Amino acid sequence: MLLERIVGRRLIFVGGKGGVGKTSVSAALAHARAQQGARVLLVSTDPAHNLGHLWGCTLGDEPVRLLDAGRGLVDGVEVDPERTVERHLAAVHDLMMEMLPERLHAPARRHLELARTSPGSHESAVLERVAETAALGRDDYDLVIYDTAPTGHTLRLLALPEQLTGWAESLLRNRDRSERFSAAMSSLVTGREVAAGDRDARLRRTLIRRRERFATLRDQIADPTSSAFVLVTIAEPMPVAESLALAGELERLGIDLAALVVNRRSPADAGQWLADKRRLEDEQLAALHRAVPEAAVEQLPLLAGSVMGAAGVARLAELL
Numbered sequence: 030m031l032l033e034r035i036v037g038r039r040l041i042f043v044g045g046k047g048g049v050g051k052t053s054v055s056a057a058l059a060h061a062r063a064q065q066g067a068r069v070l071l072v073s074t075d076p077a078h079n080l081g082h083l084w085g086c087t088l089g090d091e092p093v094r095l096l097d098a099g100r101g102l103v104d105g106v107e108v109d110p111e112r113t114v115e116r117h118l119a120a121v122h123d124l125m126m127e128m129l130p131e132r133l134h135a136p137a138r139r140h141l142e143l144a145r146t147s148p149g150s151h152e153s154a155v156l157e158r159v160a161e162t163a164a165l166g167r168d169d170y171d172l173v174i175y176d177t178a179p180t181g182h183t184l185r186l187l188a189l190p191e192q193l194t195g196w197a198e199s200l201l202r203n204r205d206r207s208e209r210f211s212a213a214m215s216s217l218v219t220g221r222e223v224a225a226g227d228r229d230a231r232l233r234r235t236l237i238r239r240r241e242r243f244a245t246l247r248d249q250i251a252d253p254t255s256s257a258f259v260l261v262t263i264a265e266p267m268p269v270a271e272s273l274a275l276a277g278e279l280e281r282l283g284i285d286l287a288a289l290v291v292n293r294r295s296p297a298d299a300g301q302w303l304a305d306k307r308r309l310e311d312e313q314l315a316a317l318h319r320a321v322p323e324a325a326v327e328q329l330p331l332l333a334g335s336v337m338g339a340a341g342v343a344r345l346a347e348l349l
């Protein structure tokens with residue numbers, strides 16, 4: 030059973046190719062765990078959010094109650110990287126104005142404008158929210174489930190804590206390092222050669238806290254008793270090939286694959302066309318088993334109609 034494979038874990042990442050059922054499976058897992066009494070935070074990190082749409086309500090960067098199940102519950106979040114970027118830029122702006130000499134204020138503002146649109150700033154912001162919601166999960170929830178973006182994006186995200194030394198550094202990593210001003214900037218963010226005293230200490234504390242949060246996240250992701258990945262696919266050649274590549278990447282990253290969910294399995298007893306389709310799916314399933322014999326493969330049937338609203342989620346949850 031899929032549900033049994035995730036019980037006890039505190040961070041679950043649900044990923045896979047576009048359109049295979051990541052959002053539906055994440056929601057169903059959250060629903061099922063809440064019915065068992067768990068307080069679940071369900072977080073969409075996909076920039077093209079469809080979590081709110083699935084539950085039929087508007088979600089945003091702060092938790093909104095999706096389900097009350099007595100002791101258990103589900104709260105939902107759709108991370109808003111823009112908001113995180115803006116929040117950080119505002120904080121860095123204030124700090125810079127306070128710490129830099131007057132003549133550097135204008136270039137500093139220009140620099141921040143560049144940072145706003147720099148590639149990677151969104152990904153860093155999403156990671157920041159993953160780290161924040163994971164921390165929230167330690168305090169206020171039993172479990173956090175991440176409905177992630179299609180494959181490539183998610184892997185980069187999970188690999189990021191390794192690369193990121195901190196948000197401020199990445200925000201301020203310079204496009205025009207030659208400017209004399211960038212020396213002042215980098216000393217500002219590294220905390221080196223900067224005005225001593227209180228302000229320096231405050232900046233250091235901020236950076237250290239952030240670094241610690243990423244380090245905690247990284248440790249938690251690498252700990253199979255705490256975190257796991259649920260890989261969703263359908264039994265067709267392209268998604269299966271992509272899933273196998275993803276499974277390999279997860280192994281390389283040291284992330285535990287709790288289950289490989291083969292979603293939308295065609296029924297054998299609902300007409301010739303679907304029965305034929307099912308036989309083709311069987312071949313893909315066999316290929317999966319051959320390629321990753323150690324993986325726990327779970328199947329979910331194709332439901333009549335789409336999975337929509339709390340009732341649709343509940344219907345899928347009962348099959349877990």
Ligand SMILES: Nc1ncnc2c1ncn2[C@@H]1O[C@H](COP(=O)(O)OP(=O)(O)OP(=O)(O)O)[C@@H](O)[C@H]1O
Nearest residue numbers: 046047048049050051052053293330331332335336
């Ligand atoms: N077991 C199922 N039976 C029937 N329909 C399903 C099932 N699972 C998912 N669906 C439907 O398949 C479509 C895609 O599902 P979903 O949105 O969960 O996929 P996704 O992987 O999150 O997609 P995206 O990559 O676009 O975020 C939806 O219309 C959903 O209702």
Ligand SMILES: [Mg+2]
Nearest residue numbers: 051052075079
């Ligand atoms: Mg989705």
